[in-house]
Amino acid sequence: MGKLVRIEVENFKSYKGNQVIGPFHKFTSVIGPNGSGKSNLMDAISFVLGVHAVHLRSQNLKDMIYRSSALREDDNTPSTIRSPRRAHVLAVYENDHGHEIKFMRIVNSNGQSEYRLNDRQVSYADYNKALEKENILVKAKNFLVFQGDVESVASQNPKDLTRLIEQISGSWDFKEEYETLQKEQERAIENSAHAFNKKRGVSSEIKQYQEQKTEAERFEALVDERKQLVVQYLLWKLFHVEQKIHVLEADAEKKKISAEGATEDQLKLEDQFKMARKEQASIHMERTRRELQIKKINNDLNELRPATIGMDEKAIHLQKRLEQTKTNGERVKRDHDKQLEVVKGLEQDLENLNIESTSYEGKFITNRTKQQLFLSEFCLKQIIKLISQFAKYRYSPIEAVEEQQQLHNLQRQRKMELEDVERKRSKLEENKTRLAQLAEDSRQITEDGTILTGDLQALTKQLTIRKQEANALVREQVELNERLQVTLNKLLEVNADRRESEKERRANESLAMMKQIFPGVHGKLVDLCRPTQRKYEEAVATTMGKTMESIVVDDQKTAMECIQYMREQRVGTATFLPLNGLSVPSINDRFRNYTRGARLAFDVIQYDKQYESVVQYACGNTLVCDTIAIAKNICYEKNEDVKAVTLDGTVIHRSGLMTGGQTSSQRSSRWSERDVEDLMRTRDKLMAELNELSKQKRMGSAEEQAKSDCAGLQTQLEVLQEEITAAEHRLMDVNREAQHLQTNIANSEPLLEKAKKDLETINISIEQVEDRLAVIEDRIFSGFCSSIGVRTIREYESLQFGLSEKIVERRAQFSAQRSRLETQLSFEREQLGDLAERLIKLETLFTQDTEALAQLELAREDLNKKIREFTVDLSKFTTELKEQTQLEDEKQRNIEQLRRDLESKGQDVNGYLKEMAKFETEVEKVHAERVSIFRKCKLEEIVLPLLRGNMEDLLVDEVATQSSDSMDVDQPSQRSIRSSDWEVAIDFSPLGSEQRNNGDSRLEREFQAEIKERSIQIDQMAPNLKAIARLEGVEQRLQDAEDAFDTARTITKQAKEKFNTVKQKRYKAFYDAFSHISEQIDRVYKDLTKSATFPLGGVAYLSLEDSDEPYLEGIKYHAMPPMKRFRDMELLSGGEKSVAALALLLAIHSYRPSPFFVLDEVDAALDNTNVAMVANYICQHASDSFQFIVISLKNTLYEKADSLVGIYRDQEANSSKTLTLKLDQYQD
Incomplete structure (x- = not known):
């Protein structure tokens, strides 16, 4: 296999x-600090591989x-280089033959990818195909671990592990096709089963139709037999119905003649009754007119009497107010x-003060002219010089300056004290005067309030008397109303009893x-049973x-016939109890001997045996108890769900509600005509007395006037009481102030005495000082005194300045006395003005009340005259009304x-009419029965033998059918058209002589029994009459169902084959991967x-669910670390997981396996021991055909790598940078 050489x-x-x-070697470790960009290298490898x-x-x-902005640590650092608009990653891969293949993926700023293979742009499919050729599976991501x-x-469940292996094995690619073909197979199987069931159902249907054909033929024979029986039965019934009609019509005609005779007599009595009513109405009209006249006069009197009472009360009130x-x-x-005398006295005192003040001023001027000395200019200069010389000597430190200052202060203090005492004495005099005036006002207000209180008490007493009279009228009225109510109730009982x-x-x-x-009517339940004892x-x-x-009847049919009869006769409503149709509650035997004093x-109840169900229906499980205590014990204490009734009629319902009590079960007694007349006379008498009381009550408007007067006086009294309270408060304030002043005077007098004593002591000192000063003055002013002809300088000062000081002091006294007199005179004049104004108001009020009283006397005289006239007319009309009332009675x-x-x-007429109606009802009933027979024939298409006419000519109306469980009478229904009009x-020739002569119900029951027997046989058969016609169609349907089943079976076989093929492919792909x-x-x-x-290591294995x-299910993964027992993955430690x-x-x-395997920090959760074991495993398995690229932060792992790729952060370039180091030359 190839290897990954480098990444650009x-x-x-x-x-x-x-x-x-x-470059990357067979075991390359990528290291670097956090945030340097290691995981971005992982993303780069993943990105370039699609x-x-x-x-x-x-x-x-x-x-x-x-x-650059995203990687810049300092956001304030300016960016001079624009961010690039595209990026790419190039992976240089060397295959088994040593040829390099360049995989490049480019992304632009729009988020679009571009794929290149050996610098040539290709589609993603070609790009992916080239990767898959080198066993690099992008979907399965078999080349990396994120x-x-x-x-x-470590934490995924078995289902997730299954899905992972499906993606690795490629069986996931068959999932969609697998599920689609599975659904097609299920639909095909379902369709095939449906077709098979349909075929089997049609086969069964053919057998059923063959059996139904035989049954239908037998059914038609029975129907013909029943039809013949029905025709014979209806002919027999119609024959006897018509015979009964003739008899009933003859009886009804006889009753009609009797009713017509009685009706003529009734009409004559009605004419006499109408004439008597007319005469009585005329008399009643005249009496009513008189009553209206009397009522009008009473109304006028009632309107005038309150006015009279009001005038009398007003006159009394005006007289009292005039006196007051x-x-x-x-x-x-x-x-x-x-008050006028007081004002004149004060004015005289003020005038005398002014005269005295003027006289004193004149004397002062005369004395001053006589005694005053006139000095020359030389003498004035000389006296000024001498005074200056004496002053220097007088106020020198050597002399008694302190004594002079003390004397001056004591003189000033004495003057102030004298002025303060005079001021307080003057204030005390004013307050005493004011207090006397307030005491007089308070006395006057108290007197007025006493007078008004007396008036209020008198009116209140009068109001109390009138209220007592009104209450007596009310009590009398209540008593009369009660007696009237009793009388009216008795009259209502009379009317109710009559009704x-x-x-x-x-x-x-x-x-x-x-x-x-109707023979099935037995009677009312109350007449069919009775209690065993009277109690x-x-x-x-x-x-x-x-x-x-x-009403108890035999069956619901009889009840319906009775309801129809009551509806047509309009005789009210009734409840019917059919003996054969009641839902009767079962008797609970537990209550028969439940407790002493209680029984069902x-x-x-005693009753005939045939009425047991009705009595049981009416009583149920109700208990009859001797006392209410027994009933309460059963219902409340023992909580029995039962209705209890005591001997006195008290009921405790099942809900717990208690009702009833001692009532009389007897009907109201019958009333005689004499009793009724007595009751009516009593009613009229009581109503007349009530009317008279109402008149007296309406005359009680004086009561309202008295209430109004009392309310007015009460308001005045409240105002006066407020004034008295205010005056008392003011008086209390003045008394408190006077007491305060007296206290101050009492406190000031000792101080004044002490000041006088101190002043005498200082005066002695002053006299001593003045004596010493007099010697000096005599020596200094001796020459001056000789020149002007006075003995001493003090004599000169007395003549020159003494008169001025006296006149100033005297003038102050006159001013203070004048101010006090003027203030008091102003106050007394205000009081005098208030009294004068009040006197004028009282004189005006007296004049107005005198005139009002005179006018009131004139109006009262006119009103009394009208009342006398009305009283005369009232007496006359009352006499006439009494005579007309007797005549009307x-x-x-x-x-x-x-x-x-x-x-x-x-x-009598109603009796004849009812008997006639009874026969007519019977006729109508028999006619209705005939109509019912014809309706049955027409609706059920029963052909009767006819002598004349046609069944189509029958006018059979639709009569509303009433529900069988309704027993109450409804509105009367429309009568059927009489069959005699058809x-x-x-x-009737098919009927034999025995059938014609025998109309007994026994023969009818025999007919009905035979018909019922045939009907039961027919109902039990329930044949399919269309079975013969449908048999041929069902056979064709069977052929179609067989063809559809063959087609569905073929489609199902094909769907199974396709599904099994895909299933086998998916199973093989998955199981090959799982096995490996x-x-x-x-x-x-x-x-x-x-x-x-x-040395043996742990144990791990996989198991299929x-x-x-x-x-379709999960894969369980079990791992047992060395020297540990078996346990679930969830119980392993983090490192073990x-x-x-x-x-x-x-x-x-x-x-x-892909040629290389990229692992991103797979050792993060491992301790050093486990990291060392992972590192050893990688070292053992890393080779030229299996390349490991591991991102790690633990030296235990990366120090064993063949080479290192170090990634660091270049802060200046703001970019991640890499370094490469080969470690094989450094190995020990």
């Missing part, structure tokens, strides 16, 4: 430019082209006069009529319920008597695992 790459992945990698891009760690082929393939092989207004006015007038009696009478008459017409009557009645009124309702009694006579005569005459691999796997695994310690068609997987890959490669 140009711009492929990380390899920039054109680079030559190699492997698809999906297996080359790329999505598109254009990703194989070198891109990174991670060892781990995937007058009282308030007098009080306000007194307050106004008092129920009429209904029962009609039902009983209908039942009696049906008993006469069970209520419980049995409750158990059966409405079923007691059900079925066991406490007399007419009503006459009408009632005529009505009773008319009802009695009507019952132009057809039956020939199975033989090699143990040897390879031993070579990989043997060592000095374990399906030996007949192994490619990798060695086993590598052995499998090498064994598979040995089946159709």
Whole structure:
């Protein structure tokens, strides 16, 4: 075999430019750091050998082209060289003859590949064919092991291993054809089986038709016999039907004559009844007119009386308000006069103060003129000089400056304290005045509230009295309504009893009529059974319920006939219980002696034996219990699913619901006409009393007025109470402030006394200082004083400045007193204005209320006049109404008597009509029976012998068929056309004399028995009457089925042959590969695992899951490392799995070995020991005909290689570069 010499790459992945990698020897190891481009070399070999891009760690082929930007570590480094637009890989291969073959694959920037063989462009098919010629299989990838393939092989399941061997062996190429031919074979087998079954079915059908032919001939003979019997039976039945029609029509005619006579009498009574009703209506109309007049007058009175009451209440209210207004006015007038005196007094005090102030100013000016000295200019200069000289001396440190300053401070403090005390005293006086005013206002508001409260209490008392009167009216009205309701209920019972009696009478008459017409009617269930003891009557009645009124009949046919009769007679509804058609529940014997005091309702009823099923149907498994406690114990405590009924009629249903109780099973008592009249008179009397109460109630509008007045007074009282509360709050505030001021005054007086004492002490000191200063002043100012004629300088200052200080102080006192009087006068004037305004409002209100009261008296007088007029008319009309009512009652009694006579005569007419209707119904029933016979003949094509007419002339209408299980009466159906109207005459000559004279049902049962016997025989045969005609067609079908079966069998044989041929090819290809691999796997695994310690190595073998068609199931791979027991592959360690997987890959490669084998990091998961064993294996098997190229990172492996290809990263060129080193010269 050949070998791979070298690889040339140009711009492929990380390899920039054109680079030559190699040469490759029999064992070449590719080494280099991670990221240098080792796996890209693997991709380059795979790429040039035609492997698809999906297996080359790329999505598109254009990703194989070198891109400098993708490999640049620094993204900011500028790229001056554009990325190439194409890449190629050239593999130089040397075959067995020493000739080199160049395989080249090119990819451009569009992702398109180009293949060249020895520098000549070829198609992929030729390219692949050249590779296969050198045993390089691209599909099977038998020349390389990718990174991670060892781990995937180690973890794959048996199915995946089968698929891998199929790809290696080439049996995969037969898979599609195998499956197609398999489906064709299955379809052919199915078609052949279908054709065979069809042939067998047609053969069986021929035999069946031959048997059916014989049976059909016998069947036709029996049908003819039955037809003759049916004709004879129908002739016999028609003969006796027509005889019965003649008899019934004669009886109906007699009853018709009697009914006509009774009808004439009824018409005469109806005329008398109508005349009496007309007279009664006239009287009733006149009475109604009087009632309307009385009602109108009552309405007018009812409208006027509330107005009267309202006016009276309003007059009382106005009078009270006038009295209150007058009282308030007098009080306000007194307050106004008092306040006016206060204002005048304050004005007089202010005037006196002004006069005193003016007088004081005049005296001051006069005194000042008398006492003031007038100095010359020389004297003024001299006094100024002397004062300056004295000041220097006076304020020198030597003198008593401190005493003067202390004196000045004490004088200022005394002045401030005096002013503060005066101010607080003035404020206290003002607050006391204000407090007195507020106390007066509070007293006045309290008085007003007391008066209004008294009015409110009076109205409330009046309202309470009226409410009591209204409640008494309501209680009386409720009592009358209850009595009226009892009376009305009794009248309703009378009417219901009349209706129920009429209904029962009609039902009983209908039942009696049906008993006469239909022999199978037995009667009501309540009449056919009874309880064994009287104490069970209520419980049995409750158990059966409405079923007691059900009518018991023989069969469903009788029930249908009765329903039809009731529908035509329109006599109501009924439930029918057919003895032979009831679904009867079975009796549970466990309940017969279940517990003491309980027994089955079925066991406490007496009945005739033939009615057992009906009684059982009505009662079921219901238990009759003596007490409710026993029933609860059974249903609730023991949880029995059963219905329980007590002796008093209480029911506990199966659902747990409890209903009923003590009720009377007796029907309502019958009412006499006298009782009915008494009830009606009682009803009218109670209604009249209720009307009178309603009138009295409508007059109670004064109650609403009283409520309204009370509500108004209540509102006023709430307002006054709020004002009183506000005044009390203000009074409390003033009292608190006054107390605070009094406390301050009490605290200030001791301080003032202390300040006065301190001031006296300082005054003494000041006098001492002033005495010393006086000596100095006298010495300094002695000459000046002599010149102006005064004794001392102090006398001069007193004359010159003392009057000014006094006038200033006095003026301040006058100003403070004037301000206080003006403030108080302003407040009192405001109070006076408020009182004057309030007085004017009260006078205005008094005038308005006086005028309103006068107008109200006039209106009340007019209203009373109208009421008197209405009262006179009401008395007159009431008398007339009483007379007309008596007359109407007399007419009503006459009408009632005529009505009773008319009802009695009507019952007689109805009796005649019912009897006539009974005969007519019988006639119609017999006619319907005749029609039914003719319909049967026409529908079933039965030919009767005729004397006249034709069967086609029969007008047989379609009558709706009623369902057999419906027992209730439905709407009346349309009657059939009478057969006597048909132009057809039956020939009864075939009937013998015995059949003509004997119309008994026994003969009918004999006819029906013979017909039924023939029908049973016919029904049991069920022949195929078309068997003879179809026999010939079936024979032809048999021939066609045989031909189709032969054709299908031939096609099936051909499909089997084709399928077996492909199956054998696929089996041979697969089994040849499997046999080889199975033989090699143990040897390879031993070579990989043997060592000095374990010279025999491990054991490995393959086993098929399906030996007949192994490619359809999985292949199990078992490997046992040295000195270890058998175990599944999943239980081996990671290294053991990798060695086993590598052995499998090498064994598979040995089946159709390629000239070289490329392994990418197959030792990644192996420890050093296993790596050394793999390296030894490669060294032993590497040769000129079997070349190994291994990518590895472990020196234990690559140091044993013949040569090394080192791959590194050239950072400057941003490309992967290679170095080659031959190691055989370095081996030990």
